[in-house]
Amino acid sequence: MDLSEVNARGLVLLGCGKMGSAMLEGWLAQGVRAASVWVQDPHPSAWLQSTGVQLNAGLPPDPAIVLVAVKPQMMADALPSLAALGNGATLFVSVAAGTTIGYYEQVLGAQTPIIRAMPNTPAAVARGITAICGNPVATAAHLDLAEALLQAVGKVVRLEDEQQIDAVTGLSGSGPAYVFHMIEAMAKAGEGVGLAPDLAMELARATVCGAGELAHQSPESAEQLRVNVTSPNGTTAAGLEVLMAQLPDLMARTVKAATTRAQELGK
Numbered sequence: 708m709d710l711s712e713v714n715a716r717g718l719v720l721l722g723c724g725k726m727g728s729a730m731l732e733g734w735l736a737q738g739v740r741a742a743s744v745w746v747q748d749p750h751p752s753a754w755l756q757s758t759g760v761q762l763n764a765g766l767p768p769d770p771a772i773v774l775v776a777v778k779p780q781m782m783a784d785a786l787p788s789l790a791a792l793g794n795g796a797t798l799f800v801s802v803a804a805g806t807t808i809g810y811y812e813q814v815l816g817a818q819t820p821i822i823r824a825m826p827n828t829p830a831a832v833a834r835g836i837t838a839i840c841g842n843p844v845a846t847a848a849h850l851d852l853a854e855a856l857l858q859a860v861g862k863v864v865r866l867e868d869e870q871q872i873d874a875v876t877g878l879s880g881s882g883p884a885y886v887f888h889m890i891e892a893m894a895k896a897g898e899g900v901g902l903a904p905d906l907a908m909e910l911a912r913a914t915v916c917g918a919g920e921l922a923h924q925s926p927e928s929a930e931q932l933r934v935n936v937t938s939p940n941g942t943t944a945a946g947l948e949v950l951m952a953q954l955p956d957l958m959a960r961t962v963k964a965a966t967t968r969a970q971e972l973g974k
């Protein structure tokens with residue numbers, strides 16, 4: 708991965724809340740220099756102030772990338788302040804759910820290379836996954852640059868069709884929250900069968916993390932990994948009989964609701 712252009716020309720981060728911080732933490736750990744990062748955020752966290760990035764300072768004239776990580780609802784206030792950088796030389800990358808490439812083209816001009824991206828918060832530990840797609844003036848070199856930046860914090864997949872990004876948002880953008888909720892639900896269930904709350908949480912958290920790591924490292928499919936736990940007529944089979952009757956439908960409705968909300972944000 709080559710981030711030398713980012714270090715040489717600079718990276719502007721507009722909005723550094725939960726998602727911006729997750730990515731920034733990963734970039735700094737992966738060799739992006741704090742002095743090459745300009746962050747614009749009216750409410751900087753204590754962590755952000757400790758990083759050594761250039762905070763709410765005058766911007767460089769020709770940054771390699773502007774990464775937009777404000778809430779879609781704040782976009783109309785925040786984005787116009789960077790319109791002068793929409794001159795074609797700087798690549799804009801947006802991680803905002805719902806905000807379309809067309810909206811950016813309206814504010815910045817259609818000559819601006821724009822890449823819409825949907826990351827997730829495991830970027831903070833370099834285990835995110837981000838889907839990207841570009842507007843017509845985003846070249847292969849622009850896509851490669853965005854990919855290099857986002858690969859520093861995890862995997863990157865490319866989409867042909869911008870419409871798909873709402874579904875990606877519903878699945879992997881929001882997905883970490885589904886998994887964290889599963890930890891909460893498993894811990895509560897452990898309490899229900901008689902374990903102390905702290906122990907139940909420790910067991911639930913380690914189980915989800917361990918299973919995630921096994922799925923990450925193993926060449927076997929998720930289905931096979933599930934089968935490997937399930938002894939015929941054993942305890943897992945008894946548990947899965949309950950879970951598999953409900954979870955597929957529940958998960959389908961969960962992802963659909965998040966996808967629909969992403970579509971609404973884009974209107």
Ligand SMILES: NC(=O)C1=CN([C@@H]2O[C@H](COP(=O)(O)OP(=O)(O)OC[C@H]3O[C@@H](n4cnc5c(N)ncnc54)[C@H](O)[C@@H]3O)[C@@H](O)[C@H]2O)C=CC1
Nearest residue numbers: 722723724725726747748750776777778779785802803804
């Ligand atoms: N949190 C997540 O898991 C993910 C979030 N996203 C997207 O990332 C974006 C940010 O989401 P979060 O980080 O969760 O929200 P957040 O509320 O934690 O962060 C937003 C940041 O923008 C700052 N801000 C507000 N007005 C501003 C302005 N005018 N100029 C510059 N900064 C301003 C706020 O002070 C705040 O720090 C959203 O568009 C969201 O759709 C995308 C993928 C995952």
Ligand SMILES: O=C(O)[C@@H]1CCC=N1
Nearest residue numbers: 803804876880881882
């Ligand atoms: O909840 C949200 O709207 C953002 C987008 C994906 C994850 N968090």
